[in-house]
Structures are given as structure tokens and as C-alpha cells.
Amino acid sequence: MNRRQNYKSVISLLITTYLLVFSGSLVYAADINKLVKVCADCHGENGNSKIINSPSIAGMSTEYFMESMQDYTKSSRPVEKLKNKKKTMKDVVKKLSDADKVALADYYSRQKFIPYKQNFDAAKAKAGKKVHRKYCDKCHTDGGASADDDAGILAGQPSGYLKYTLGNYASGKREMGEKMGKKFKKMQKKKGDAVIDDLVHYYASQQ
Ligand code: HEC
Ligand code: HEC
Numbered sequence: 001m002n003r004r005q006n007y008k009s010v011i012s013l014l015i016t017t018y019l020l021v022f023s024g025s026l027v028y029a030a031d032i033n034k035l036v037k038v039c040a041d042c043h044g045e046n047g048n049s050k051i052i053n054s055p056s057i058a059g060m061s062t063e064y065f066m067e068s069m070q071d072y073t074k075s076s077r078p079v080e081k082l083k084n085k086k087k088t089m090k091d092v093v094k095k096l097s098d099a100d101k102v103a104l105a106d107y108y109s110r111q112k113f114i115p116y117k118q119n120f121d122a123a124k125a126k127a128g129k130k131v132h133r134k135y136c137d138k139c140h141t142d143g144g145a146s147a148d149d150d151a152g153i154l155a156g157q158p159s160g161y162l163k164y165t166l167g168n169y170a171s172g173k174r175e176m177g178e179k180m181g182k183k184f185k186k187m188q189k190k191k192g193d194a195v196i197d198d199l200v201h202y203y204a205s206q207q
Contacts, residue, residue: 001203005011005090009120009157011062014182015102017082029097029099029100029102029103030097030100030166032103032104032107035096035100035103035104036104036106036107036179037059038095038116039090039092039104042054042057042082042085042093043055043086044056046058046111046112047059047060047108047111047113048111048113048114048116049075049116049158049161051082051160052116052118052159052160053080053082053083053160053164054158054160055083055151055157055158055162055165056114056116056156056157056158057108058108058112058113058114059109059111059112059113059147059153060107060108060109060113060147060152060153061108061109061147061149062105062106063150064105064151064152065105065109065145066101066102066105066148067109067150069093069096069101069138072089072090072092072093072169073093074087075090076172076173076175078168078173081162083123090110110148113147113153113156114156115155115156115206115207116156116157116158116159116204116207117207118158118159118204119204120201120204120205121201122205124197124198124201124202124204125198125201125202127195127198127202127203127205128195128199128200128201128202128203128205129143129196129202131187131191131195131198131199131202132144132199132202132203135186135187135188135201136183137181138183139151139180140152140154141177142155143155143202143206144203144206151180154203155206156206157203157204157205157206158198159201159203159204160169160198160207162199162203162204163196163197163200166196166199166200167196167202169184170184170188170193170196176199
């Protein structure tokens with residue numbers, strides 16, 4: 001564990017304690033093993049997805065994780081129903097208490113992210129790398145592989161999920177922070193939407 005991760009787990013422990021002690025209306029977190037069983041159905045064992053359209057959540061920073069939970073709870077982020085599944089993330093978060101979310105954030109931040117094994121087009125990946133360096137790497141450092149940016153992990157995510165979520169950003173269905181929005185729109189204006197496909201191949205190529 002590096003210093004920043006250490007610091008983050010202390011913070012999440014403090015938040016858990018605060019939630020459990022001071023909020024009379026909150027239930028205690030359910031058994032973590034039971035909780036992660038639910039998630040494993042779509043996000044795989046330890047949060048490493050086996051489904052091309054579903055993201056891996058292993059190694060995610062607690063901050064980004066909690067932000068995602070909040071976005072799904074407020075319905076400010078679109079959801080997708082996976083093939084052969086009955087629920088969406090919106091249904092999943094409804095069943096979680098705040099204490100559950102904090103416990104899950106802590107659990108997944110400590111799991112090792114394993115890049116998804118997948119095919120990619122080398123020429124597109126090369127083009128995507130260039131675009132990433134110019135417009136994205138400032139916040140998604142290390143080619144999008146670092147969790148410490150609190151902006152998700154892009155490198156090695158299943159390509160179906162990358163395509164879905166980048167498409168949602170491009171069409172405006174998923175909201176972006178103001179600063180990312182500026183860069184993203186600049187990229188779209190200069191390069192057109194075809195460049196999204198190059199980015200997908202670039203992130204998929206990092207295995
Ligand atoms: C029925 C399938 C399903 C289950 C069960 C499920 N998820 Fe998800 N989850 C998804 C899908 C699909 C997405 C991405 C697309 C979307 O937003 O709908 C997602 C997205 C997420 C994200 C955001 C990932 C990112 O990169 O931004 C987090 C965090 C997450 N899920 C956590 C959980 C946790 C924790 C559980 C267990 C309590 C869980 N999920 C259970 C299908 C599921
Ligand atoms: C100024 C910082 C910044 C820049 C530049 C930026 N991003 Fe982001 N990005 C973020 C943050 C912060 C998040 C976390 C979620 C949010 O705030 O919307 C994020 C989230 C994402 C996600 C969602 C991850 C997930 O797991 O679902 C994707 C995909 C993404 N960015 C792609 C890009 C691409 C592609 C570029 C370059 C065109 C880019 N970003 C540029 C800050 C940035």
C-alpha cells in the first residue's frame with residue numbers, strides 16, 4: 001500500500017465510523033461476503049468482470065466508487081440492462097444502505113485490477129494513444145491505468161463497456177465534469193466521433 005492508499009483507507013474507515021455512530025437512521029453494513037456475491041454476478045469475482053459489456057470495479061478508488069454510487073442513486077447516470085440479467089445498477093443501489101456502500105468501496109479499492117483479455121486493432125490503438133496523450137492523460141494518467149486520479153480505470157476495461165460509456169459521454173447522456181467536458185468537446189470538434197473507436201481500442205490494448 002502506498003501512502004495515498006493508506007490515507008484513503010483511513011478516511012474511508014472514519015466515514016464508516018461516522019455513518020454507523022452518528023446516523024440513527026442507518027442500518028449497519030450487511031455481511032461483506034454476501035454483498036459482494038451480488039456484485040460478482042455482473043462484475044466478476046473480486047470485481048474483475050468476465051462480461052464484455054460490464055465494467056471491472058476492482059482497484060477503483062473509494063472516491064470514484066462513492067461518486068458512482070451517488071450518481072446511480074440520484075439517477076443522474078444512465079444504466080444498461082445486460083443480456084440475460086434482470087436488474088440494472090439502479091435496482092442494485094436501491095438495496096444498499098450507506099454503510100453497505102462505504103464497506104463495498106473499501107473492499108473493491110483493495111482488490112487487484114486485472115486487465116480484460118480481448119482483441120484489438122493495433123492501428124486504431126496507436127491512433128487512440130495519440131489522442132489520449134493530447135486530451136485525456138492529464139487527468140487519466142498512466143494511459144488511464146491509474147486509480148489514484150479518482151476518475152475510474154480506463155486501461156484494460158472490457159471494450160463493450162468502454163464503447164457504451166464513451167458513447168454516452170459523446171451523446172451527452174452521461175454528464176461530464178466541466179473540465180473533462182471542455183477537453184472532450186474540443187476533441188470531438190477537432191477529430192469527429194470516429195476517434196471514440198480509436199480510444200476504445202487503445203484502452204482495450206493495455207493488457
Ligand atoms: C445485474 C448486473 C449488475 C449487478 C448485480 C451489479 N452491477 Fe454494477 N454495473 C452494472 C453495469 C452494466 C454497469 C455499467 C453500465 C451502467 O452504468 O449501467 C455497472 C456499473 C457499476 C459501477 C461503475 C463502474 C465505472 O467504471 O464507472 C460501480 C462502481 C458498480 N457497478 C458497483 C456495483 C456493486 C458494488 C454491485 C454489488 C452491490 C454491483 N455493481 C452489482 C451491472 C451490475
Ligand atoms: C480535467 C480532467 C479530465 C480530463 C481532461 C478527462 N477526464 Fe475523463 N474523467 C475525469 C473525472 C474526474 C472522471 C470521473 C467521473 C466524472 O467526474 O464524470 C472521469 C471519468 C471518465 C470516464 C468514466 C470511467 C468509468 O469507469 O466509467 C471515461 C471513460 C473518461 N473519463 C474518458 C475520458 C477521455 C476519453 C478523455 C479525453 C478526451 C477524458 N476522460 C478527459 C476527469 C477528466
